[in-house]
Amino acid sequence: MRSLRTGLSLASLVTGLALLLGAPPAQAADLPLRDLADAKNKVIGTAVAGSKLTGTYAEIAAREFNAVTPENAMKWGSVEPTRGTYNWAEADRIVDFAEANGQQVRGHTLVWHSQNPSWLANGAWTAAELRQLMNSHIATTMGRYQGRLATWDVVNEAFNEDGTYRQSLWYNGLGTDYIAEALTAARAADPSAKLYINDYNVEGVNAKSTAMYNLVRSLKERGVPIDGVGLQAHLILGQVPATLQQNIQRFADLGVDVAITELDIRMTLPADSAKLAQQAADYRQVLNACVAVPRCVGATVWGFGDADSWVPSTFPGQGAATPYDEGYAPKPAYHAIAEALGGTTTPPTGACTATYSVVNQWNSGFTGQVRIACDGASLSSWKANWTYGAGQQVTQAWNATCTQSGTAVSCSNASYNGTVPDGGSVTFGFNASWTGSNPVPTVTLG
Ligand code: G2I
Numbered sequence: 001m002r003s004l005r006t007g008l009s010l011a012s013l014v015t016g017l018a019l020l021l022g023a024p025p026a027q028a029a030d031l032p033l034r035d036l037a038d039a040k041n042k043v044i045g046t047a048v049a050g051s052k053l054t055g056t057y058a059e060i061a062a063r064e065f066n067a068v069t070p071e072n073a074m075k076w077g078s079v080e081p082t083r084g085t086y087n088w089a090e091a092d093r094i095v096d097f098a099e100a101n102g103q104q105v106r107g108h109t110l111v112w113h114s115q116n117p118s119w120l121a122n123g124a125w126t127a128a129e130l131r132q133l134m135n136s137h138i139a140t141t142m143g144r145y146q147g148r149l150a151t152w153d154v155v156n157e158a159f160n161e162d163g164t165y166r167q168s169l170w171y172n173g174l175g176t177d178y179i180a181e182a183l184t185a186a187r188a189a190d191p192s193a194k195l196y197i198n199d200y201n202v203e204g205v206n207a208k209s210t211a212m213y214n215l216v217r218s219l220k221e222r223g224v225p226i227d228g229v230g231l232q233a234h235l236i237l238g239q240v241p242a243t244l245q246q247n248i249q250r251f252a253d254l255g256v257d258v259a260i261t262e263l264d265i266r267m268t269l270p271a272d273s274a275k276l277a278q279q280a281a282d283y284r285q286v287l288n289a290c291v292a293v294p295r296c297v298g299a300t301v302w303g304f305g306d307a308d309s310w311v312p313s314t315f316p317g318q319g320a321a322t323p324y325d326e327g328y329a330p331k332p333a334y335h336a337i338a339e340a341l342g343g344t345t346t347p348p349t350g351a352c353t354a355t356y357s358v359v360n361q362w363n364s365g366f367t368g369q370v371r372i373a374c375d376g377a378s379l380s381s382w383k384a385n386w387t388y389g390a391g392q393q394v395t396q397a398w399n400a401t402c403t404q405s406g407t408a409v410s411c412s413n414a415s416y417n418g419t420v421p422d423g424g425s426v427t428f429g430f431n432a433s434w435t436g437s438n439p440v441p442t443v444t445l446g
Helices: 003-016 032-041 055-064 087-099 126-143 171-173 178-188 207-220 242-253 271-292 332-340
Strands: 043-048 067-070 105-111 151-156 192-199 227-229 234-236 256-269 294-303 350-360 365-375 383-387 394-398 401-403 408-413 424-434
Touching: 003 294, 003 424, 032 043, 032 055, 032 332, 043 055, 043 105, 043 394, 055 087, 055 105, 067 294, 087 105, 105 126, 105 178, 105 365, 126 171, 151 178, 171 178, 171 192, 178 192, 192 207, 207 242, 227 294, 234 271, 242 256, 271 294, 271 408, 294 408, 294 424, 332 408, 394 401, 401 424
Parallel strands: 043 067, 043 294, 067 105, 105 151, 151 192, 192 227, 227 256, 234 256, 256 294
Antiparallel strands: 350 365, 365 424, 383 408, 394 424, 401 408
16 A cells, blocks of 8 residues: 555655656666565665654655664653753654654664763762663653554663673663663563664674674573664675674574664765765675575665765765765665665666755745756756746756746756766755645756
8 A cells, every 4th residue: 555655656756856868767667665675574764863854855764764763863862861851852753754654663772871961971870770760761761652663772882892791881880781671671661662782893793793692692591572683784885794694694593683773884985986886786785685584674774865974974084875875866875775675776878867856944945956967978058947836936046047937947057067077967956935835846857
């Protein structure tokens, strides 16, 4: 039912793009990632920020993904910045968005060493106080969304690289068993949620993943509730561990699910076509490994667009880690994910395409952008045309001259950006007004 709606109508209405000069629109019939994943009974998710859920960002998140993870909104520091004062607004917004779009939510994260409020991180707690704080945080946070979240990352990043336990607030105060206690409290707080422990650098077989493996085995032996293991997968270009599938399989063999929870693959900037091709191969390898193991439930990307990724601010000079570029155009990595999920995509050849996106929207207006990109073709001048179906009105444009007559908008190049070389792109922007709804039009190049 949902799949039919997405496949037939959203794909044609909201795709936001496309016109090809000199070649058929090769990707027009391709299904959204979520429909491909549904057919394989897999999760394809994305981390999201509640504040960004409008315009093109919201359209892509809803159209392409069958699951979302709040990137920051459910962390302790976000929900209880001051002791006893809760702020659920962003988390609520994400859960509501997911439900409206038939998406699962992965809760992230309850017991972690990072992004804790300073009152908690800097407090001097006895073990009894700390235990009480942890258990009541789990009960309150999971309780708020009881029955609505599919999955929770209960304990996050418990290990050091050498497989020893991380010296955290929790480990130092409660010892190793804080993990079992947190999982037990989590099961009580929401019996329907799948409970995970989650970490990074545990994708291949190594000291850290082996420590996690031993922990999960011992939790299972003790009857502690544990349903899954999250492999974050913040990877580096060309460095997908060769033992990824083997590692997923060994966890599966313990009787737990495995999820790729925070996938991104960063590269040294600037991106170029060789790096993007390598990245596509890397994404394909990760998805293939998950698809090959029935207990691998799927993969979540840690933001779907390069403009929204945590990578550039954390690793200066690195970036371009996600499947969509800064203007929300799908990259080769997007097509690799689609193919790993069973889709068929044929890259367009010899064409220039125009991609329309809403980059910001407020109650009466919005900022839009159109990116014209050429691959196997070039332009020496251009005109982008579209029709507004809901009364939108362009008020101002930059890097193009736009005129609107009735519903018909026509934007031609400025004196300095008519040339679009093979492999190059130009982008222009505009402000416009809207009321009621703001559907994305199809742009044609003429
Ligand atoms: O660090 C990457 C991820 C590693 N695994 C756990 C994830 O929860 C973690 O996510 C990142 C978010 O992507 C960042 O967005 O966690 C960071 C914090 O450890 C997040 O960064 C924070 C910044 O540190 C804050 O300054 C900022 O206010 O994001 C906040 C919201 O934008």
